[in-house]
Amino acid sequence: MGLKNKPGTFIDRYINNSNVNKHRALELKINYLKGLAFEYEKKHDEFIQKESQLIESYYLEDSQPLNNQLNGETKSDIKRNKLIKKFDQKAYWSRRRFKTSELRRNNEMKVESLLELWDKAQKDKKDDYLKILDQKYPHVSHNSITTNKIEAKIAILDERKAKQYKMMNLKSQKIQQTVKVFLKNNSSRIAKMQNKNTKLNILIANYNQKRLKEDQKLLDRYKPELVALQNTQHSEKQLLKLENHVDKIENVIKMIKDESIHLSVSHLKMYFGGIKAINDLTFDVQKGEIFGLIGPNGAGKTTVFNCITQFYKATSGNMILRNKENHIVNLDDYKTHDMIKEGIARSFQNVELIWELTVLDNLMVAAHSLLITSFFDHMAHTRKLLREDKVIRTKGYQILKNLGIEEYAFRSPYGLPYGVLKKIELARTLMTDPALIILDEPAAGLNDAETRDLANVIKKVNKEYGITIFLVEHDMGLVMSICDRICAISFGKLIGLGSPKEIQSNPEVRKAYLGDDDDE
Numbered sequence: 001m002g003l004k005n006k007p008g009t010f011i012d013r014y015i016n017n018s019n020v021n022k023h024r025a026l027e028l029k030i031n032y033l034k035g036l037a038f039e040y041e042k043k044h045d046e047f048i049q050k051e052s053q054l055i056e057s058y059y060l061e062d063s064q065p066l067n068n069q070l071n072g073e074t075k076s077d078i079k080r081n082k083l084i085k086k087f088d089q090k091a092y093w094s095r096r097r098f099k100t101s102e103l104r105r106n107n108e109m110k111v112e113s114l115l116e117l118w119d120k121a122q123k124d125k126k127d128d129y130l131k132i133l134d135q136k137y138p139h140v141s142h143n144s145i146t147t148n149k150i151e152a153k154i155a156i157l158d159e160r161k162a163k164q165y166k167m168m169n170l171k172s173q174k175i176q177q178t179v180k181v182f183l184k185n186n187s188s189r190i191a192k193m194q195n196k197n198t199k200l201n202i203l204i205a206n207y208n209q210k211r212l213k214e215d216q217k218l219l220d221r222y223k224p225e226l227v228a229l230q231n232t233q234h235s236e237k238q239l240l241k242l243e244n245h246v247d248k249i250e251n252v253i254k255m256i257k258d259e260s261i262h263l264s265v266s267h268l269k270m271y272f273g274g275i276k277a278i279n280d281l282t283f284d285v286q287k288g289e290i291f292g293l294i295g296p297n298g299a300g301k302t303t304v305f306n307c308i309t310q311f312y313k314a315t316s317g318n319m320i321l322r323n324k325e326n327h328i329v330n331l332d333d334y335k336t337h338d339m340i341k342e343g344i345a346r347s348f349q350n351v352e353l354i355w356e357l358t359v360l361d362n363l364m365v366a367a368h369s370l371l372i373t374s375f376f377d378h379m380a381h382t383r384k385l386l387r388e389d390k391v392i393r394t395k396g397y398q399i400l401k402n403l404g405i406e407e408y409a410f411r412s413p414y415g416l417p418y419g420v421l422k423k424i425e426l427a428r429t430l431m432t433d434p435a436l437i438i439l440d441e442p443a444a445g446l447n448d449a450e451t452r453d454l455a456n457v458i459k460k461v462n463k464e465y466g467i468t469i470f471l472v473e474h475d476m477g478l479v480m481s482i483c484d485r486i487c488a489i490s491f492g493k494l495i496g497l498g499s500p501k502e503i504q505s506n507p508e509v510r511k512a513y514l515g516d517d518d519d520e
């Protein structure tokens with residue numbers, strides 16, 4: 001882990017790495033406990049909501065007819081209305097049956113006129129029916145004695161409702177008490193862990209300072225060596241090696257000094273045989289910014305991403321990252337599957353979801369590398385595992401809700417609009433608590449409205465989660481509207497770096513990428 005040939009004794013490095021690992025483990029535990037506390041609070045809120053809804057619905061069911069009676073409706077009215085409703089329903093269905101059967105039998109005859117006749121007959125029938133009903137159920141307004149009786153019945157219902165609420169509140173108090181105890185125990189545990197984490201932060205910062213001094217010493221030793229080598233007979237390989245080494249140390253020093261840099265790419269080269277896909281590319285990505293990488297087709301954008309995420313091992317150059325623990329690491333020393341732990345998540349040009357799983361399950365799969373449960377928990381299906389499952393499920397659902405796509409949580413992503421699938425991919429990257437998200441052409445295949453929508457979601461993720469976004473995109477509208485800074489490349493070489501305005505007015509970029517006209 002860390003830089004090869006980096007300063008400090010083996011013991012120093014070993015201690016620092018173990019501090020970083022402790023920091024990570026604590027961070028996961030804190031997240032889990034916070035999630036669990038949230039689950040308990042949610043449980044109480046759900047109980048109150050469900051219970052009061054039930055009480056209200058029972059009360060309404062029982063008191064509605066009584067209230068109707070108080071408002072002038074007598075028992076005979078209720079019966080009469082019920083019978084008329086039945087009659088109307090019968091008439092409606094027989095009209096439908098009549099329409100279809102007559103149509104089938106009498107194609108040439110006008111159905112409309114037949115229906116008119118039928119409706120008239122039905123109206124006469126209904127009038128007769130109403131007369132009979134009126135005789136059978138005469139409208140009698142109730143007297144004060146009946147009114148009193150009804151009011152007494154309503155008062156009993158009110159009392160019953162109040163009793164039910166009282167019981168509910170008692171139960172709620174009990175739940176609240178247990179939640180309170182749980183929160184108290186856990187918040188003190190969380191506070192203790194956060195305390196430990198702060199101490200670890202200090203230790204890591206101290207290590208960085210120590211490293212800064214030792215790196216500076218190394219640099220003082222290597223630089224004259226480099227100059228001497230340049231001025232004498234030298235082998236190209238030896239010189240490149242030393243140059244690369246000095247560049248690495250200089251970048252680490254720069255990043256320790258300037259905490260606003262998240263990722264530093266320097267003199268990156270990637271050759272595929274004779275093809276120079278990336279040729280001496282240097283740029284920094286600042287913490288918390290939206291950074292865009294643009295360039296014509298085949299310029300090498302995806303290759304840059306593949307080098308950073310270690311899909312490809314770069315031919316030469318340095319990629320230095322400030323990880324989530326503020327530890328400065330050389331990405332070259334890591335494998336692709338380590339990237340998530342270092343705080344990097346990525347999405348691909350094509351949507352890569354598991355179609356057989358629900359959207360929420362897709363998100364949960366992404367979080368598996370950050371679980372705190374052990375192999376044993378999974379084998380034995382312990383309570384801890386079930387709890388963690390719930391915590392992660394809630395987290396996934398909240399992310400979907402935050403991005404406005406919670407309605408798709410429980411269905412398969414198969415057949416969903418492309419715009420939604422892209423958002424699901426973005427949501428999935430958030431499950432790993434990344435500090436840097438790398439997006440490869442997020443707007444590819446989207447229409448204008450979907451692109452605008454996605455732009456807002458990317459901005460939201462950047463602002464609300466405080467995540468650095470590094471994206472490759474062809475859609476100039478999207479890049480210019482959301483990026484804080486843009487890097488333009490052509491044939492693997494840097495041709496412009498700056499704000500969207502600066503890039504738009506950069507003559508070299510216009511020539512290579514925008515076609516040197518004023519349309520875009």
Ligand code: ATP
Pocket residue numbers: 272275277295296297298299300301302303304
């Ligand atoms: P696009 O905008 O079309 O996605 P890009 O800017 O992402 O293009 P890359 O895909 O990075 O460009 O490719 C840059 C150059 O590297 C191209 O000439 C490509 O043919 C070459 N290249 C990329 N990957 C490989 C590989 N695995 N083997 C050989 N050549 C490759």
